[in-house]
Amino acid sequence: MPELPEVETIRRVLEPSVTDDKITEIFIRQNRMIRGQSLYFFKQELTGRQILKVDRRGKYLIFRLNHKIFLVHLGMSGQIIRTTDNSVSQNTSFPLPDKHTHLTLWLSSGTVLYFRDPRMFGRYILSDPNDESRLFSNLGPEPLGPQFTPSGLYQDLRKRTASIKALLLSQKIVAGLGNIYVDESLFRAKINPAKPGGQISKKQTKILHESIKLVLTEAVNAGGTSISDFQDPEQRIGNYQNHLQVYGKKGKSCPHCGTIIIKENLAQRGTHWCPSCQK
DNA sequence: CGTATTGTTTTGCC
């Protein structure tokens, strides 16, 4: 579910409603995803903190608290649902908390945040602000920030023999792209997903850089992609699934040339491309 | 029964 555009959509919804709120109570159903602080201290250290700011880095949501940072990675199926109900939600499409609600935060204004994650690939990390750079040390530049440049991208792809698909998924070349947006970006750039990173020309790299920024910007503006179950904290779905060109389009015609879109496994993921446009 | 799914970490090999 959540790649950069989805996480940014969540961030934008949460920011105005939880900023300056205090965490008054916490309930943990499943502690598998909790990292950083020990379980005992997790609850103790989170309770009473004020949310100063909600940021994002790659696919991580960052709650900046007084003297702590709370990082949330939603994995494959994580979501955050906001209600103003104190016990059982009445506004949601299903009763909350349910068996997939692993963490619940009550805030001083009456807001309740439900953290759901059926597949439990997500992570909740409570740490010191000083640890932030270490926690993000494996992430490449923000694709929509000034650090992401065509020349930097070109340098990082030099001498790499792995496929551009695998490299873009790794988060180390650039942060925030997942399976959907890698396929869409490579289609826009007319680059074959199997092409080794080191074989992409300077000119192609510049186009790839532009394509990534374009696709992500469009997707953020559309409120993310709701393929199966993405919804923002207010339970609204995104709109970018209506703009996808190749992802999920196996057997359909390429919007550019009409050739049938292919889907094959690459880098352990279903990979979609136009065999004619993306040589 | 298989296969597939919007992600990352770990493992093992070269």
Added chain:
DNA sequence: GGGCAAAACAATAC
């Protein structure tokens, strides 16, 4: 030690 590729994690749908 780095780069790379595959397994592993888990739930659910088809």
